[in-house]
Amino acid sequence: MNLQLLISGMSMGIVYGLIAMGMVLIFRSVGIMNFAQGEFLMFGGYFCYTFNQILHLPIVVSLLLASLSMGVVGVLFMRSSYWPLRNAQAKAIIVSAMGASIAFKEGARLIWGSIPVSMDRVVEGTVKIGTASVQWQHIAIIVVSAVIMILVYILLEKTFIGNMMQATAQDQYMASLTGIPVIFSIGLTFALSAMITGVGGGLLAPIFFLNNVMGGTAGAKAFAAIVIGGFGSVPGAIIGGLIVGLVEAFGGAYISSTYQLVLIYVVLIAILMIRPQGIFGEKIQEKA
Amino acid sequence: MKKAVALLLAVFLAVGLVGCGSGKEEAKETAAKTEAAKETQAKETEGDKEADGESEVSGDPIKIGLTTVLTGDRALEGQYASNAVKIIEEEINSAGGVLGRPIEVVIEDALGTDVGAVNAYRKLAADDDIVAIIGPDSSNDGMAQAPSALEFSILTTAQGSSPTLRDMCNNDNKWLFQLRACDETLCKALIKYAVEDLGLKSFAILHDTETSSSDQARLFTEALADYGIEPMVTVPFTTGTKDFSSQIAQVQNSGAEAIIGAAFQTEAAILVTQIRSMGIEAPILGSNAFADPVTIQLAGDATDDVYCASAWVPNTPNEKGNAFAKKYQELYGEECGKAAAQIYDHISIICEAIERAGTTDRAAVRDAMNTIDSYPGAITTYDCRTNGDCGRGGLLVRVKDQKAEIIAEITSEKVIE
Amino acid sequence: MKNISNPENAVLRLNDVCKNFGGVVAADEICLEMYPGEVFGLIGPNGAGKTTLLNLITGIYMPDRGTVVLGNKNISKQPTYKRARAGIARTFQHPRLLGRCDIKTNIYMGVDLANKRKKKSGQVDNELAVLMKTAGLETVNLKDTVDKLSYGQQKLLEIIRAILCEPSVMLLDEPAAGLNNRETEYVGALIQAAVGKNIAVLLIEHAMDFVMSICDRITVLNFGHQIMTGTPKEVQENEAVIKAYLGGGNHAGR
Numbered sequence: 001m002n003l004q005l006l007i008s009g010m011s012m013g014i015v016y017g018l019i020a021m022g023m024v025l026i027f028r029s030v031g032i033m034n035f036a037q038g039e040f041l042m043f044g045g046y047f048c049y050t051f052n053q054i055l056h057l058p059i060v061v062s063l064l065l066a067s068l069s070m071g072v073v074g075v076l077f078m079r080s081s082y083w084p085l086r087n088a089q090a091k092a093i094i095v096s097a098m099g100a101s102i103a104f105k106e107g108a109r110l111i112w113g114s115i116p117v118s119m120d121r122v123v124e125g126t127v128k129i130g131t132a133s134v135q136w137q138h139i140a141i142i143v144v145s146a147v148i149m150i151l152v153y154i155l156l157e158k159t160f161i162g163n164m165m166q167a168t169a170q171d172q173y174m175a176s177l178t179g180i181p182v183i184f185s186i187g188l189t190f191a192l193s194a195m196i197t198g199v200g201g202g203l204l205a206p207i208f209f210l211n212n213v214m215g216g217t218a219g220a221k222a223f224a225a226i227v228i229g230g231f232g233s234v235p236g237a238i239i240g241g242l243i244v245g246l247v248e249a250f251g252g253a254y255i256s257s258t259y260q261l262v263l264i265y266v267v268l269i270a271i272l273m274i275r276p277q278g279i280f281g282e283k284i285q286e287k288a
Numbered sequence: 289m290k291k292a293v294a295l296l297l298a299v300f301l302a303v304g305l306v307g308c309g310s311g312k313e314e315a316k317e318t319a320a321k322t323e324a325a326k327e328t329q330a331k332e333t334e335g336d337k338e339a340d341g342e343s344e345v346s347g348d349p350i351k352i353g354l355t356t357v358l359t360g361d362r363a364l365e366g367q368y369a370s371n372a373v374k375i376i377e378e379e380i381n382s383a384g385g386v387l388g389r390p391i392e393v394v395i396e397d398a399l400g401t402d403v404g405a406v407n408a409y410r411k412l413a414a415d416d417d418i419v420a421i422i423g424p425d426s427s428n429d430g431m432a433q434a435p436s437a438l439e440f441s442i443l444t445t446a447q448g449s450s451p452t453l454r455d456m457c458n459n460d461n462k463w464l465f466q467l468r469a470c471d472e473t474l475c476k477a478l479i480k481y482a483v484e485d486l487g488l489k490s491f492a493i494l495h496d497t498e499t500s501s502s503d504q505a506r507l508f509t510e511a512l513a514d515y516g517i518e519p520m521v522t523v524p525f526t527t528g529t530k531d532f533s534s535q536i537a538q539v540q541n542s543g544a545e546a547i548i549g550a551a552f553q554t555e556a557a558i559l560v561t562q563i564r565s566m567g568i569e570a571p572i573l574g575s576n577a578f579a580d581p582v583t584i585q586l587a588g589d590a591t592d593d594v595y596c597a598s599a600w601v602p603n604t605p606n607e608k609g610n611a612f613a614k615k616y617q618e619l620y621g622e623e624c625g626k627a628a629a630q631i632y633d634h635i636s637i638i639c640e641a642i643e644r645a646g647t648t649d650r651a652a653v654r655d656a657m658n659t660i661d662s663y664p665g666a667i668t669t670y671d672c673r674t675n676g677d678c679g680r681g682g683l684l685v686r687v688k689d690q691k692a693e694i695i696a697e698i699t700s701e702k703v704i705e
Numbered sequence: 706m707k708n709i710s711n712p713e714n715a716v717l718r719l720n721d722v723c724k725n726f727g728g729v730v731a732a733d734e735i736c737l738e739m740y741p742g743e744v745f746g747l748i749g750p751n752g753a754g755k756t757t758l759l760n761l762i763t764g765i766y767m768p769d770r771g772t773v774v775l776g777n778k779n780i781s782k783q784p785t786y787k788r789a790r791a792g793i794a795r796t797f798q799h800p801r802l803l804g805r806c807d808i809k810t811n812i813y814m815g816v817d818l819a820n821k822r823k824k825k826s827g828q829v830d831n832e833l834a835v836l837m838k839t840a841g842l843e844t845v846n847l848k849d850t851v852d853k854l855s856y857g858q859q860k861l862l863e864i865i866r867a868i869l870c871e872p873s874v875m876l877l878d879e880p881a882a883g884l885n886n887r888e889t890e891y892v893g894a895l896i897q898a899a900v901g902k903n904i905a906v907l908l909i910e911h912a913m914d915f916v917m918s919i920c921d922r923i924t925v926l927n928f929g930h931q932i933m934t935g936t937p938k939e940v941q942e943n944e945a946v947i948k949a950y951l952g953g954g955n956h957a958g959r
Binding site: 008117132135209213260261 | 364534
Binding site: 163164166167170171173174175176177178179180181182 | 806
């Protein structure tokens with residue numbers, strides 16, 4: 001049983017990590033917490049459903065296409081909800097993101113209806129490991145997510161575009177002075193954030209089924225993951241996500257299943273009391 | 289630039305609408321129809337005649353209010369309801385309407401909360417044209433509306449099935465009617481079958497913390513107590529839970545040989561899928577939602593050999609019910625759950641009461657309800673001589689090959705006071 | 706004097722540039738031309754509008770009136786990153802390199818974008834080595850992160866990066882501020898290297914000895930107005946300038 005909990009906890013956790021990573025990318029880029037990130041998960045899942053169940057494309061192709069579509073959504077979101085307010089107070093931008101979140105939810109309901117939907121898995125069936133029965137999809141989720149994270153790491157650290165995005169995130173003015181078109185770079189960051197989160201939606205949907213309001217709790221857990229892992233840290237987001245997933249699984253089994261979300265926040269508070277900046281936390285850079 | 293973005297977004301949404309319909313002719317029609325249905329019904333349409341009003345009916349429409357969950361985790365209920373409204377409205381209006389006038393159902397979003405239900409109710413009740421109001425599926429939210437029913441003195445039909453609601457209808461509130469077999473009946477019937485026919489002896493109960501499901505869990509426990517059996521473990525979870533590994537783990541540890549579930553469709557589907565994928569072969573006994581077409585569609589073959597005591601399933605032996613199910617399938621391309629049939633019946637009965645009263649006076653209509661003693665509905669036969677437990681029937685089903693097979697009909701004798 | 710006889714050779718021209726901030730005049734009909742290979746000083750008391758002028762040239766502000774012309778293109782309305790690519794480089798009073806990245810990345814970021822990657826990296830490496838030597842940084846390891854360098858070293862590095870971008874105009878914002886004498890000498894050496902590449906250098910500074918020794922021409926600002934433009938000698942002897950700025954011990958050589 002523990003092995004089962006471990007694997008399902010890790011697969012949930014790594015998806016929380018993907019969402020959290022998306023939030024961190026945006027946070028490092030423009031300095032605000034994106035409260036519509038959970039909706040990226042939901043929308044990405046629905047796109048995948050459209051490609052896979054309505055257009056009957058194979059699941060892997062659907063995941064890719066859904067990811068690309070989310071990239072477009074990310075740019076549209078940036079252009080409409082962030083850019084016009086970029087010089088306003090952070091509060092204004094956060095409220096704008098919340099508004100976008102509502103728009104996403106209702107938009108999804110108008111487009112795809114209220115009936116929960118599902119789609120094909122990447123790998124069907126279950127595998128027996130010892131006494132535990134594990135769904136292949138959980139393993140697929142872990143593998144695919146890990147691959148995505150590695151790809152993102154390579155993109156950000158080793159490629160020119162990644163350096164450009166990091167430079168813009170660290171210092172917009174200086175970046176523009178070296179010839180980087182800031183709006184393009186920020187748009188790219190939002191697109192990347194939406195893409196990786198959206199794929200998570202497509203991976204989870206066959207197990208949990210989609211409805212238009214599932215973004216809310218997912219976003220809340222991702223936020224907890226970021227705080228646990230350390231604000232602004234990408235590895236922190238991933239580790240934080242895994243911790244949240246495992247606390248949810250094991251805490252739910254051994255302590256209480258109704259209060260899983262509460263447990264997560266109790267752990268969050270405990271970690272903050274011991275180490276306020278989170279596990280990998282760093283001081284937010286002062287912008288000169 | 290902003291205009292361009294707005295245009296892009298509009299194009300985007302339009303593509304989404306089309307994209308979701310392409311490749312499936314029925315689905316396209318469905319999307320368009322449900323869209324149109326939602327558009328017309330989600331608005332308060334004062335004096336707005338239905339497009340398909342026949343020439344036989346004339347005059348101002350008789351308005352019936354409906355509070356249902358249109359948004360949120362349980363929005364499936366609202367979707368079923370809206371679709372059913374379209375069917376019954378068309379049926380009644382094309383057959384001459386009520387008192388020669390067409391009917392019009394005004395829908396408000398109950399939001400899935402008790403506060404939402406009350407607000408939706410009061411908005412409708414304040415409209416003098418509204419003759420009667422239908423409450424949401426949740427007993428809890430329906431009971432929250434009860435004081436308002438008294439205050440506005442308007443006939444209110446509750447969809448919920450809790451025994452507390454039944455007692456409230458019978459004792460405290462003459463305006464409130466429960467048009468459904470009480471859960472007590474259904475839960476007892478399911479347990480009876482499980483213990484006597486299937487020979488099961490130990491059970492674990494998994495239930496949603498939402499009131500109806502919690503009530504059902506309690507009723508299951510009481511029914512088991514009649515046989516001297518205590519559940520090995522009772523595991524609650526919140527609506528919207530996506531991963532049940534921990535809950536199922538607790539059930540496994542308890543050593544129960546059968547699992548009882550009380551949940552809504554999505555959670556039921558995930559539960560059943562995860563239980564089976566973990567290799568657990570214990571029989572599953574479920575509340576209504578476990579045999580709902582949506583649950584079966586989501587969980588697929590995992591629903592094989594799930595037993596359920598349901599108010600209604602599409603292949604019910606009830607003729608009217610069957611006809612309704614077929615019509616729904618034709619119009620919307622998919623099967624419907626009991627929530628749709630409920631709305632169909634509620635509206636039919638209210639119209640019957642109005643006909644019998646001969647007037648749209650709220651008090652007269654309410655009194656007319658008590659004269660209905662065997663009205664054939666899509667779900668069951670209704671006896672409204674006392675306010676509570678007016679629908680006495682249900683179905684014991686087993687899901688096989690993704691269809692709900694009828695094992696037996698459930699009835700209870702009504703106690704006339 | 707270099708090439709200043711013919712204004713058509715000017716690489717950067719400000720024509721009657723004006724900028725107001727809600728009633729406060731930050732720039733009042735500023736006119737100046739800069740020529741390739743020239744070192745042009747911009748001095749004045751704090752709040753005179755020197756940084757504003759810099760921001761008008763880099764594109765943070767758009768002029769209310771007047772034009773900014775680079776070569777023969779009017780860049781008054783262009784955003785910053787386009788001006789950067791067109792050949793304007795700027796350093797900061799407090800260095801703004803990417804602390805988390807290593808030195809090599811920092812250098813190459815600017816170069817790649819500015820030169821649109823036409824230059825082979827081998828060539829850049831050679832030029833980089835030469836400039837590092839000029840600035841006394843030859844012992845620094847390129848793989849170290851920037852935050853391991855001292856304040857002065859970071860400022861020198863910023864100048865080196867700017868030079869490597871081969872801009873037409875390089876704007877230096879108080880490069881010597883906070884540096885000791887030896888480091889200030891290195892700044893001078895780098896400026897000479899830039900001049901050798903025909904880069905026009907605009908220098909904002911408070912260290913008067915340094916300014917007077919290295920600039921070909923100087924313009925003096927006070928409260929957004931240009932008081933005068935001329936050679937160092939002319940500026941030092943100008944009454945109005947002395948009154949506003951130089952006289953009375955206002956020239957702290959930092």
